[in-house]
Amino acid sequence: MTTQRMTFAKAINTGLRKALEHDPKVMLMGEDIGALGGVFRVTDGLAKDFGGDRVVDTPLAESGIVGTAIGLALRGYRPVCEIQFDGFIFPAFDQITTQLSKMHYRSRGRLNLPVVIRVPYGGGIGAVEHHSESPEVLFAHTAGLRVVSPSDPQDAFTMIQQAIASPDPVMFFEPKGRYWEKGDVDTDADPLAAASTLDGARVLRSGTDVTLVAHGPTVATALKVADAAASEGRSVEVVDLRTISPLDTTAVAESVRRTGRCVVVHEAPVLYGTGAEVAARITEECFYHLEAPVLRVGGFHTPYPVAKLEHEYLPGLDRVLDAVDRVLAH
Amino acid sequence: MTTSGPLTDDGLVQLLTPTGERVDHPDYTPRVAHLDDEALRGLWRDMVLVRRFDTEATALQRQGELGLWAQCLGQEAAQVGSGRALAPQDYVFPSYREHGVAHTRGLDLTELLRLFRGVDHGGWDPTDVNFHLYTLVIGSHTLHATGYAMGVQRDGAVGTGDPGRDTAVVTYFGDGATAQGDVNEALVFAAVNNAPLVLFCQNNQWAISEPTTRQARVPLAARGPGFGVPSVRVDGNDVLACYAVTAEALERARSGGGPTLVEAFTYRMGAHTTSDDPSRYRSAAEEDYWRQRDPIDRLTTYLTATGALTDAFRAEVEAEADALGERTRTFVRALGRPETSTMFEHVYATPHAVVDAERAWFEQYEASFAGGEQR
Ligand SMILES: Cc1ncc(C[n+]2csc(CCOP(=O)(O)OP(=O)(O)O)c2C)c(N)n1
Ligand SMILES: [Mg+2]
Numbered sequence: 237m238t239t240q241r242m243t244f245a246k247a248i249n250t251g252l253r254k255a256l257e258h259d260p261k262v263m264l265m266g267e268d269i270g271a272l273g274g275v276f277r278v279t280d281g282l283a284k285d286f287g288g289d290r291v292v293d294t295p296l297a298e299s300g301i302v303g304t305a306i307g308l309a310l311r312g313y314r315p316v317c318e319i320q321f322d323g324f325i326f327p328a329f330d331q332i333t334t335q336l337s338k339m340h341y342r343s344r345g346r347l348n349l350p351v352v353i354r355v356p357y358g359g360g361i362g363a364v365e366h367h368s369e370s371p372e373v374l375f376a377h378t379a380g381l382r383v384v385s386p387s388d389p390q391d392a393f394t395m396i397q398q399a400i401a402s403p404d405p406v407m408f409f410e411p412k413g414r415y416w417e418k419g420d421v422d423t424d425a426d427p428l429a430a431a432s433t434l435d436g437a438r439v440l441r442s443g444t445d446v447t448l449v450a451h452g453p454t455v456a457t458a459l460k461v462a463d464a465a466a467s468e469g470r471s472v473e474v475v476d477l478r479t480i481s482p483l484d485t486t487a488v489a490e491s492v493r494r495t496g497r498c499v500v501v502h503e504a505p506v507l508y509g510t511g512a513e514v515a516a517r518i519t520e521e522c523f524y525h526l527e528a529p530v531l532r533v534g535g536f537h538t539p540y541p542v543a544k545l546e547h548e549y550l551p552g553l554d555r556v557l558d559a560v561d562r563v564l565a566h
Numbered sequence: 567m568t569t570s571g572p573l574t575d576d577g578l579v580q581l582l583t584p585t586g587e588r589v590d591h592p593d594y595t596p597r598v599a600h601l602d603d604e605a606l607r608g609l610w611r612d613m614v615l616v617r618r619f620d621t622e623a624t625a626l627q628r629q630g631e632l633g634l635w636a637q638c639l640g641q642e643a644a645q646v647g648s649g650r651a652l653a654p655q656d657y658v659f660p661s662y663r664e665h666g667v668a669h670t671r672g673l674d675l676t677e678l679l680r681l682f683r684g685v686d687h688g689g690w691d692p693t694d695v696n697f698h699l700y701t702l703v704i705g706s707h708t709l710h711a712t713g714y715a716m717g718v719q720r721d722g723a724v725g726t727g728d729p730g731r732d733t734a735v736v737t738y739f740g741d742g743a744t745a746q747g748d749v750n751e752a753l754v755f756a757a758v759n760n761a762p763l764v765l766f767c768q769n770n771q772w773a774i775s776e777p778t779t780r781q782a783r784v785p786l787a788a789r790g791p792g793f794g795v796p797s798v799r800v801d802g803n804d805v806l807a808c809y810a811v812t813a814e815a816l817e818r819a820r821s822g823g824g825p826t827l828v829e830a831f832t833y834r835m836g837a838h839t840t841s842d843d844p845s846r847y848r849s850a851a852e853e854d855y856w857r858q859r860d861p862i863d864r865l866t867t868y869l870t871a872t873g874a875l876t877d878a879f880r881a882e883v884e885a886e887a888d889a890l891g892e893r894t895r896t897f898v899r900a901l902g903r904p905e906t907s908t909m910f911e912h913v914y915a916t917p918h919a920v921v922d923a924e925r926a927w928f929e930q931y932e933a934s935f936a937g938g939e940q941r
Binding site for chain 1: 718720721913
């Protein structure tokens with residue numbers, strides 16, 4: 237086992253490199269991912285080592301990127317597309333929802349589209365508009381897509397390789413605000429032999445009083461909340477969803493049956509969000525274990541605000557702690 | 567006929583006039599020189615069979631056996647001519663009206679009807695005949711074709727000089743589709759990658775009720791050069807000319823010369839689909855004008871004049887068409903309703919907990935009525 241300390245971005249880079257080495261059909265495509273290494277440097281060095289036919293600087297057209305990736309997949313390739321920023325995925329929305337998601341179904345299983353779409357997402361980086369959004373549920377609402385989001389470098393390293401190996405299309409949401417956070421990554425681990433698959437949530441911190449559900453960028457926030465709550469004598473269990481589609485409510489329900497309380501946190505707007513889905517399912521599955529209504533903490537029903545206001549918009553430590561207090565007050 | 571704009575007949579490659587006279591073209595005559603009487607009869611037979619099938623499907627829709635049908639009436643020459651220029655290893659990405667191309671790929675035409683009957687979203691295995699499923703979102707598939715062609719390049723199946731290996735990809739789309747972003751992006755991606763792609767636009771002059779003048783102010787082929795893609799306008803009702811220009815474009819693609827835009831200028835003689843009423847937006851005079859330019863008639867005239875089209879052959883094809891019609895009717899009527907549970911199949915290639923749970927719930931729900939029905 238070789239454990240290295242590396243950033244989240246480097247962990248994905250290392251996972252991509254492994255995938256490129258492992259399977260000659262894997263290829264990366266996107267805007268500025270070659271010589272520049274991507275605007276976040278996630279593909280740093282890969283074009284140099286694997287060449288421009290496998291790490292492709294595409295024309296500046298997102299529908300074209302995803303549409304041609306579909307064609308490449310039909311020819312037997314495994315394209316990994318990088319969308320430069322969350323807010324620029326919409327030109328590709330048609331190809332993703334009407335074509336990518338449905339090809340396996342409409343061909344009655346004859347055609348597979350093993351395409352991964354990497355999306356740096358989320359806020360907190362002081363950016364101009366369209367660079368801080370969290371559109372993951374827009375894709376989770378479409379059958380045929382898997383929608384996942386890692387929350388730490390080890391998981392990022394493992395999950396990107398699992399996503400590339402999947403025969404299904406995978407929307408891979410990368411919390412860009414966490415790109416420079418470091419963690420230990422076992423780079424020898426076989427991603428396909430990993431205990432955690434692309435399908436399941438995981439309990440990151442055990443607790444007894446409240447289940448706090450998060451994914452992607454808010455997982456680190458949730459862990460901080462658990463620390464802060466602990467200092468006040470409250471025991472918070474943190475569940476990292478890891479996947480939005482499928483949604484592993486079995487793991488969440490198992491936790492809530494023990495704690496009796498549940499708070500869901502995400503950066504995306506609360507209205508029709510992941511929290512709404514988790515709350516509905518938890519209410520259905522463990523109604524008699526609940527001591528309090530399931531609460532949601534997330535973005536407001538406004539466009540993503542200006543950078544100077546984003547920390548009031550984002551679900552930070554205080555707002556999540558407040559929700560924890562409220563469920564405990566019941 | 568206008569002299570400028572997208573509906574002009576300026577610059578159309580033609581080898582067979584509307585009155586069935588064979589004319590020469592310095593660049594394209596050599597492309598059809600090898601087509602002997604048997605090959606020409608073959609093209610005629612293809613067109614006649616496709617038209618019979620198309621007529622039969624329309625009738626089946628009227629009888630309530632199909633939910634919808636999109637006729638290719640009038641576009642047989644563009645489809646059969648281009649389709650017969652393809653090699654087996656070439657790959658086609660059609661839109662939804664390319665029944666003539668499907669026939670040239672060796673797809674049993676009846677297979678197309680599952681989609682229109684409402685029993686399947688596709689209906690055939692595309693890899694059997696290198697003919698992708700129909701795509702109903704206008705223009706989307708042109709990008710799939712471009713990506714597929716980029717894959718062909720990466721496989722080294724271009725420019726080897728081996729006629730059994732070098733591969734071209736062809737995508738079919740309409741005049742309306744040329745306004746879509748995806749078609750324009752396909753031209754950009756194909757151009758910068760020098761992809762082995764033929765973009766075959768059937769300008770049938772109508773996108774439902776909108777004439778091509780609502781999509782462009784220049785002939786559609788004039789768009790190609792701006793993308794760096796060589797373009798050609800061809801008389802889309804001339805099966806020989808369509809064969810010739812496609813053969814040239816395919817050769818360019820297979821040899822590594824990159825993409826070509828072909829505009830086949832034709833006419834949608836029927837309604838857009840069986841749900842449409844063209845009398846609301848176009849004149850009977852216009853329809854008459856184009857009926858005079860029927861793509862099958864001009865080949866019939868020509869081959870009758872040369873003596874290639876014998877009465878015996880015509881009778882043979884007539885019988886074949888009757889049999890196809892009969893087979894089509896039987897096939898469609900025998901297509902039953904799929905099992906309800908198939909709704910949940912193949913949503914994902916690997917298990918998905920939500921789909922699995924919903925399916926399990928639904929099956930148990932359905933089963934709960936089983937006893938009640940007997941009582
Ligand atoms: C993206 C999209 N918009 C609208 C439609 C509805 N629609 C179906 S066919 C059609 C006209 C297409 O015209 P054209 O591209 O010329 O092809 P044709 O039907 O003439 O073969 C329209 C508007 C659609 N299928 N897809
Ligand atoms: Mg049209």
